[in-house]
Amino acid sequence: MTSRQSDARTLIKAGRRTFVAGLAYAAALSGFITLLQLTVPIFMLQVHDRVINSRSYDTLAMLALLAGFGLILYGILEYIRALTFQAMAGTLVRRLNLPTLEAALTASVEGGAVKATQVLRDLSDLRGFLTSSAVMAPLEGMWCPIFLAVLFALHPYYGLLAVVSAGILVALGLLSDMFTRRLTKEANQAHIENISRISANLRYSEAIEAMGMLPNLARRWRTSQVHAADLSNMANGRGRGMHAVTRVLRLTMQIGALSLGASLVIEGDASPGSMIGATIIMSRLLAPFDSLTDNWRSWIAASSAWQRVRELLETYHAHRDTFPTPPSEGPLEVDNLIFIAQGRDLAVIKNISFRVEPGTILGVVGPSAAGKSTLARLMVGAAKPTSGGIYLDGHNVYLWERGSFGEMVGYLPQSVSLLDGTIRENIARMGEPDPRAVIEAARMAGVHEMIGRLPLGYDTPVGDGRFTLSGGQKQRIALARALYGRPRFLVLDEPNANLDAEGEAALMRAMRAMRDDGAIVVVIAHRPAIMECADKLLVLQDGRISQFGDRTSVVATLTPSRKPKLSTAGGAA
Incomplete structure (x- = not known):
């Protein structure tokens, strides 16, 4: 391994550590946020089962006070989590910005201008991804067992329905990835090549205009654009179709939860409050899986962007001295x-x-x-x-x-x-x-x-x-x-x-x-x-x-x- 590759890998590992450390901190916050998301369903359960039966305003006031405190804390933690992702994105970009720019400059000098331009764009896209809602879905999904435990505590049938529903949504997410990954990658690559080709040709606009080459170039560009658009439309069509199916099934499962709760209440195996609470908790439980299916393409795109940044740094990261050298007058x-x-x-x-x-x-x-x-x-x-x-x-x-x-x-x-x-x-x-x-x-x-x-x-x-x-x-x-x-x-x-x-x-x-x-x-x-x-x-x-x-x-x-x-x-x- 050359010293240049060693430096690049050290830089990449540092970037990866920044991402993992920030993700771990955000994951811990997400655990507390998940617990606080139980505030509303537990409040509704207690109101139905305690307040209405006892007709006690004091109990209602105390429950409302506790619920308000929980929601305020929930909002504060959500804000801190958002700031965590923002700080993580800023740190990652600051750490990689100059080395990536240097590597891109080296790549341009050695004939890799197209790759260099794209990677600089990728670094900006990574920052946008880390500050978007797409990155939060897996963190919320990892704490779903808390919701699952509460559902089993309310009644085993609620828990079993939740397990089956989550399994179906995960399977649909994997199918969506399988159907769209290759097309999405090909479409992104085609768009990148098309934009780079157009940008390169526009540098010679005077020759194009003078010799009447625009119609011929326009036909070539249109063909490549249509090809890229077809791939993108096909990938988006499949992805949207799978997301529509997922959304319908999720709503159907919520109706199923409510129907199951009603049956349990009729049979006397559960209280009306548990029926309402279980329906809301089921919705919270399935939301991250629904979000994952919808934002899976964002994760694929971010993964591809990181791969291109890593490859550029490993290939073109120049090993230079960092200590300034005084002026020289030698031969x-x-x-x-x-x-x-x-x-x-x-x-x-x-x-x-x-x-x-x-x-x-x-x-x-x-x-x-x-x-x-x-x-x-x-x-x-x-x-x-x-x-x-x-x-x-x-x-x-x-x-x-x-x-x-x-x-x-x-x-x-x-x-x-x-x-x-x-x-x-x-x-x-x-x-x-x-x-x-x-x-x-x-x-x-x-x-x-x-x-x-x-x-x-x-x-x-x-x-x-x-x-x-x-x-x-x-x-x-x-x-x-x-x-x-x-x-x-x-x-x-x-x-x-x-x-x-x-x-x-x-x-x-x-x-x-x-x-x-x-x-x-x-x-x-x-x-x-x-x-x-x-x-x-x-x-x-x-x-x-x-x-x-x-x-x-x-x-x-x-x-x-x-x-x-x-x-x-x-x-x-």
């Missing part, structure tokens, strides 16, 4: 680095090693699919090496505590995106903005004046559905985000892909300024002008180092016949 060392992407057999990065000193610009070049972007992701700890490692001042960049590592690193990925917030917040990496540091980063990226011309300047909202920026504007703001706080290690993947001449000149000035400040700058680019800033060049071909050394010496050794064909489109690898 970058790549040691026997091998990386095999999940689901693939061939390595993308094949046993490479090199070293870069502070105050150096390293240019990484090579053909498309050579592994350049993968190397960039490994350098910033966004992916875990299969073997070997990358070290900054002797610290493993993957294991480095993320908060302190983020202060050390600036990263501009090949696919640029701005988060939902203002430009100021994006440059400040969604933290509390330091106005001077934000403006300094914007000036270094050559974007300060451009931001000043926007409708709200640095407070202009960007992200999905917000103010629309051009590709070049987004890239320059993302560059300012990478430069924020003057990081000691800067990784730029195709930083000039969308830049004009002015933006490219600002980029080169920023790179030189960071180098002169003692930072390590790694840049992946294809335009010769950018590579002229590099002090060293690393040539990657098929995941291996073809050449590495000073820029002039590497360029001199690359004769036209041996030069790698540098792609002009910035292909990711």
Whole structure:
């Protein structure tokens, strides 16, 4: 078992303990609540058998006082039980929220974005389940023997009828689960896949609209939606049908209890008060079984959600240091680095090693699919090496505590995106903005004046559905985000892909300024002008180092016949 799996299992066990401990406490409360639910039937029994026969107002007043006290206590315990479930849900979500978010982020980086999105939704659904009435039904059902004992005490026939009735409802609940479990699971999976597919395709709305693909996509979506709806309707139909049968039988059994009581009263074997009390107690006894049948699908859905959360944590829970590491000014060392992407057999990065000193610009070049972007992701700890490692001042960049590592690193990925917030917040990496540091980063990226011309300047909202920026504007703001706080290690993947001449000149000035400040700058680019800033060049071909050394010496050794064909489109690898 790996340390990552061990941490994930420890986390899962802690979550399970939270659930079990809360459930045990709520179960104990449910026992007292069940006893207090006898208040009304016992009150009615005593009124019929004592008060009416004795015509005593004092007895009635005393019974009413005791019943009122019991009902007040019942309400208080019900409220405490509800707060228990609320606290349990809050504790569970707080404990799993950050690890699940980290695991979801890792899953998204490794290509599991659909699963990650669903699991984040599952965590919210689990909280909703724990605060719903569905979770209380089994707890109330486990204390039903108290009602059963009272019914046997009133008359054995009441108890026997209750046992038979409860057995029938349990059998119906099992049948309902057997008829609906598989369909419910398939329907939920179909809905998840359909929503994920639609969300993924909507990201390319411009291409869909421009090339008239909407009718074709609509037909595909409709087919998958109809299939998912058919499965859901079939499962719901069976479940509702079984619940209707259960509800009818429960009411029939209550009538049977009342009829049995009337027969016993006629024969003189029971009092009229016991007949009324037994009917109410029978109703209380059967209610949890009825609720279980109705809410069984909620338990199945919650169980599936927990299973997905557990699988995500066990699969993607990253083992990171939790102790912050102070700022570093040491070299970058790549040691026997091998990386095999999940689901693939061939390595993308094949046993490479090199070293870069502070105050150096390293240019990484090579053909498309050579592994350049993968190397960039490994350098910033966004992916875990299969073997070997990358070290900054002797610290493993993957294991480095993320908060302190983020202060050390600036990263501009090949696919640029701005988060939902203002430009100021994006440059400040969604933290509390330091106005001077934000403006300094914007000036270094050559974007300060451009931001000043926007409708709200640095407070202009960007992200999905917000103010629309051009590709070049987004890239320059993302560059300012990478430069924020003057990081000691800067990784730029195709930083000039969308830049004009002015933006490219600002980029080169920023790179030189960071180098002169003692930072390590790694840049992946294809335009010769950018590579002229590099002090060293690393040539990657098929995941291996073809050449590495000073820029002039590497360029001199690359004769036209041996030069790698540098792609002009910035292909990711």
